[in-house]
């Protein structure tokens with residue numbers, strides 16, 4: 001492959017990397033997708049996505065068939081491309097601080113792969129990394145292992161990613177902005193050219209800034225969204241104690257104020273997913289190193305952790321002591337449209353229910369294999385939602401899958417041992433569930449409170 005500007009590598013084919021690679025290949029860019037996980041690469045070589053994301057399977061199949069996407073575990077192939085994205089994971093260490101091991105290893109191996117390359121290439125840090133990482137960690141590692149001068153022979157940018165699991169492909173094809181952080185004009189301009197080529201006349205607004213600012217934008221974005229969720233859950237918990245109040249109406253009303261906005265104001269069991277908790281912990285930890293204690297962010301996390309207890313309290317209100325009670329859990333993915341259970345509220349709720357002696361029968365249309373890895377044999381998994389409800393003493397709806405919306409009172413009443421339903425996602429209209437013992441997050445007191 002000739003490493004012209006229409007050639008791209010993506011190192012780390014998880015949710016972000018695989019969707020990024022598929023998006024580039026779908027627009028005719030010759031794309032090399034690199035991962036150390038050989039099994040994952042084999043699957044992708046067969047045109048199969050190792051994770052669920054709408055549209056991804058079809059895009060991969062086409063891209064691999066047309067040879068526009070070359071999946072490989074050989075990082076030296078990155079040298080045959082012009083722009084190289086780093087999209088490896090940046091997990092938390094035990095103390096919540098960011099673990100940069102994958103970024104460091106990938107940068108080191110990439111540098112070695114580029115050592116003999118004569119022409120210019122551009123390295124783009126797309127993984128979420130704490131401010132200073134591109135300059136203080138990636139840059140010296142790359143410079144040493146490649147023997148190149150960064151900014152001259154080898155470009156370097158920070159370019160955080162904002163795609164959401166479940167709509168990752170649409171987000172990658174239509175982002176609301178692009179953030180480019182760079183210390184040298186050539187790198188920034190090369191990345192801008194790449195995106196101009198990719199988006200054509202639909203190029204989103206580009207914000208050019210320093211690498212450190214770009215890195216902080218990503219954390220600020222996730223911290224703000226997580227805080228919005230914990231805020232509305234706080235209001236929900238207050239609403240819970242006031243007869244006649246429904247937090248959904250409060251959210252709808254305040255969301256009409258353009259200073260507040262309607263999104264991320266849905267009360268529920270707390271946020272999950274691979275990013276919010278990890279990124280808040282990394283930011284809290286990083287702030288601590290700077291000598292600042294961000295109490296707002298700590299409260300956001302604490303509120304989120306406690307929200308699982310609020311859901312379990314609702315279950316207990318309906319069923320009484322949980323010892324030996326059979327609880328159906330509908331939904332395990334951290335949100336609909338994904339098979340991802342990382343940091344899912346469902347896992348926190350299930351663990352609390354188990355601790356209190358409940359027996360769990362859980363179902364999710366996509367996430368059972370991943371949930372099984374986390375929960376093991378401690379819970380039983382049902383083959384569909386109706387089997388999960390069979391002889392249950394209570395059902396908790398934990399993920400907002402559309403198919404759960406279709407369950408009606410008669411389905412619940414016909415299958416369950418006791419008609420107890422906890423709507424942790426506010427999926428149902430409470431008026432339609434009057435024949436049941438119904439409780440929902442942020443929906444005034446339950447009958448059993450009186």
Ligand SMILES: NC(=O)c1ccc[n+]([C@@H]2O[C@H](COP(=O)([O-])OP(=O)(O)OC[C@H]3O[C@@H](n4cnc5c(N)ncnc54)[C@H](O)[C@@H]3O)[C@@H](O)[C@H]2O)c1
Pocket residue numbers: 011012013014015016017034035036037040087088089090102105106109126127128129161162163164165274275
């Ligand atoms: N998942 C999201 O919704 C999302 C959204 C925006 C940003 N991010 C950020 O993007 C980054 C990646 O997230 P993800 O969810 O895609 O991660 P992931 O854990 O799903 O995937 C990471 C991949 O990198 C691979 N890898 C690790 N070291 C490697 C190496 N040296 N060479 C090649 N491959 C290597 C792993 O095998 C794995 O397949 C993280 O920093 C994350 O915070 C994630």
